Amino acid sequence: MMAVQDEIQVNYLEEMEVDQDSAEVKEDSSTYYVEQETEDNDEFLYGATEHEEDLTAGIVRTASSSGITVHTRETEGGVTEVLGIEDDDVSQSGKETYETVTIVPSEGDSGEVSYVLIVQQPEDEKEEKEDDLKVYDFDEGEDPNVQTENDEEIDDPTTKRTPKKSQTATQAHMCNYCNYTSPKRYLLSRHMKSHSEERPHKCSVCERGFKTLASLQNHVNTHTGTKPHKCKYCESAFTTSGELVRHVRYRHTHEKPHHCTECDYSSVELSKLKRHMRCHTGERPYQCPHCTYASPDTFKLKRHLRIHTGEKPYECDICQARFTQSNSLKAHRLIHTGNKPVFKCELCPATCGRKTDLRIHVQKLHTSERPLKCKRCCKAFPDRYTFKLHCKTHDGEKCFKCDLCPYASSSQRHLESHMLVHTDQKPFQCELCDQAFRQKQLLRRHQNLYHNPNYVPPQPRDKQHECAECGRSFRHKGNLIRHMAIHDPESSAHERALALKLGRQKRIQIIDGQEVQVIDDDEDDEDSETQVLAVEGEDGQQYVVLEVIQLQDGDGTEQTVAVVGDDTDLSNDQILHTDTDIGDLHDPTLMQDLQDSSNGVEFPQPMVQDIKPRTAIKQEIVTENDVKNCFGFDDDDDDEGDDPDSLEFFNPIST
DNA sequence: TTACTTAACGCCCTCTGCTGGCACCGC
DNA sequence: AGCGGTGCCAGCAGAGGGCGTTAAGTAA
Incomplete structure (x- = not known):
């Protein structure tokens, strides 16, 4: 300095x-x-x-x-x-x-x-200024120790050096270290203590020193617990009267004499108003030495510095997780205590663990800048929540209709997939051979079967559907439902209706004068293995049932037929070309997808298209006997030997 | 000169809100 | 499997409340 x-x-x-x-x-x-x-x-x-x-x-x-x-x-x-x-x-x-x-x-x-x-x-002000400065001039001959203190004070950015402009050189008693002046000698004497580090009044308990006897007395009171200034409104007590007055203002009278001119904020203390004003001015005096962050006050800077130091002073006493802020720990503790508050949405049944998350929920689901339009029915809805509710009303409804044929689907994706039939497109090309497919999963399955020697088909599922009457178990809920008819033969029609109502869809029905339900699968289970049936055609050839479609007779009555496949070249006129070949039967997931996407397809007549070896499916009318003969059908699936889930059993290649 | 009052500084705390990563779920 | 939506959670910062301490003002 x-x-x-x-x-x-x-x-x-x-x-x-x-x-x-x-x-x-x-x-x-x-x-x-x-x-x-x-x-x-x-x-x-x-x-x-x-x-x-x-x-x-x-x-x-x-x-x-x-x-x-x-x-x-x-x-x-x-x-x-x-x-x-x-x-x-x-x-x-x-x-x-x-x-x-x-x-x-x-x-x-x-x-x-x-x-x-x-x-x-400027020159014209210089003289006047110098005259003033003479009043506060430092004596070069000062005690060097005092000078050192002064240097430190200047080096300290927090040090304040406040000149009292109202004070003039006419005042008799002046401080040599700062601009302080006083008409009273004692006041100056008292002031001089502020420049001194001397603390002659020692605490007998902790040996801490104080500049004044009053300070020592207040300190001793902290040891003895003496707090003579008691609040008349509550049980609080304080060592000084000033603390009590401030306490009463904060807690009881709420007197806030310091008002912000920019907003309606007011404070008990002026220092708080000054701090508040920084949010208006944007002033950030406390610069982080490690990054660009600057804080409006020391506490925030100190808190921020923990990012750089890695200090996490708040530790969870249950799981020892550490946090940089006390409130993070407080919020974390709720996980252990189970006393998590529940913020319920007033607009829907949703609940959130925190207020801020509820606000985000409301923002996302219950507010929308513009109405949301349903692609299926063109109705408009004010927010995402009502839109989603509405969408559920379309569930099970086949809103997506093909313009070129009577096909209808409940899903846009299925309709798009279906449209490839009309355009004869096969966008999914195998890179290892010249095969191409209309669906991604078909290509993937093809690659697994023909190009991936390590491919292992998934294991058949456990039989999880148990009959409450006799204890027999089934892999598929549909079989259980069908089985239940044994215990109550009169209920079959009702159950079928119920099953349909629940969205379960029959995979195979044999229409031959009377309706015969062969098998159902679990529509509500994504992992459900496909029911693959094998039948024997009129030529004695065994076919695998791939899918069931609805056909209309000449008189307009509907017939359900099974689409079957074999491993032979086909020349029958009534061949339905699909992306599926016999190898599909190895992949239950694929078969599920296929059946999902073709379910309910209404073909006015079979579509005859190009046929490639191993990619042709022969369409046959199959009878109940065909199926029963083929399966040795005994009306349940609890025997692995005749389990229609068994792919090995139904693999025509292996037979 | 003393004792009390007031002002100011500084520290620590809580409440609040925003953000991003993550896991879960349904499509 | 991939993707988007959603809720949970930790991290972090803004703002303000409350109080301990010290220095200065002032009346007795």
Whole structure:
């Protein structure tokens, strides 16, 4: 800090300091932030206004804050030069106060380079200012210890040096270390204690020292628990009367004399209002040394620094998880206690664990900028929730109808897949052979079967559907339902109706004068294995039933037929070409997809298309006897030997 | 000169809101 | 299997409340 002294001797006008790290320009107790320059040359300006102009000599910037405007210039060498400082109030009054300043590098004790800002006063003000300064001038012959303290005070960015402008040189008693003056000698004497680190009044309990007897007495009271100032509204008690008064204002009278001029905020303490004002000005005096974050107060900076230090002072006593903030721990603890609050949505049955999540829920599901239109029926809905509710009304309804044939589906995806039949497109081409498919899963299954030697078909499922009457178990719910008819023969029609109502769809029906239900599968189970049936055709050839379709006779009556496949070249006119070949039977997942996508397809007549070896499916009318003969059908599936789920059994290649 | 009051600083706390990662679920 | 929607959770920051401490003002 001797550099300061030297400069003061030469050009003793007014000293300011610019710390290199924060580029912080301080004048007395007010702090003006000129600019912050980080390692990556990002620049931050904490001021109400900013002006930047490129000049050949460098970049000139203007930053304003708290009624003071600071003009700086960055030269080519990266040196920031403060050109001048303006008092906005004075400037507005028309009085020119533009000052010339220079920045002098100064090496501090810590090794960090600071800058001393020397402000050049205009000549006409200089004399008057110097007269004033004489009043507060430092005595060069002061005790060197005292001088050191003063240096530390200047180095400390939090140190305030508040001149009392109202005080004049006519007051008799003046402090030699600061601008304090007092008409009373004792007051100055008392004030001088603030400059001294001497603490003559020692606590007998903890040996801590205090400057005044009153301070010691208050401290001793903390040891003894003596709190003489008791609140008349509650049980609280305090060591000083000031604490009690403030407490009463905070807790009981809610008297808030300090009002914000920008908003309706008011506070008990002025310091709180000052802190509050930073949210209006955007002032962030506390710069993080590790990143670009700057905080409006010390606590936030301290809290923020934990990110860099990794400090997590809050530990869960149950699971030892650690947190940087106390409230994070508090929220975490609720997981263990089970006392999680439940925030119920007023607009739907949804509940959330936290208020903020409920708000997001309402935002996402119950607010929408524009109405949502149902693609199926074109109705519009105000938000996502009502839209989703509406969509459920379409469940089971085949809203997606083909324009070229009577096909209808409950899903847009299925309709799109179906349309490939009309366009004869097969977008999924096998890269290892010339096979192509209409569906992605068909290609995948094909590649597994023919190009992947490591492919292992999934295991058949357990028999999870048990009859409550006799204890027999079935793999498929449909079989159980059918089985239940044994116990109550009169209920079959009702059960079928119920099954249909529940959305379960019959996979195979043999129409031969009378309806025979062969097998159902679990529509509600995505993992359900496909019911694959084998039948024997009129030519004695065994066929595998791949799918069941509805046909219309000439008289308009519907007939259900089974689509079957074999491993032979087919030349029958009534051949339904699909992407499926016999190998499909190895892949139950694929078969499920196939049946899902073809279920309910209404073909006015069979479609005859190109036939390729191993990709042709022969369509046959199969009879009940065909099926029964083929299966040795005994009306249940609890025997592995005749289990229609058994792919091996139904694989025509293996037979 | 003393004792009390007031102002100011600073620390710690809570409440709140936003964000992003993650897991789960349904399509 | 992939993807989007959704809820849960941790991390983090903004804002403000409450109080301990100290210094300055002031009346007795």
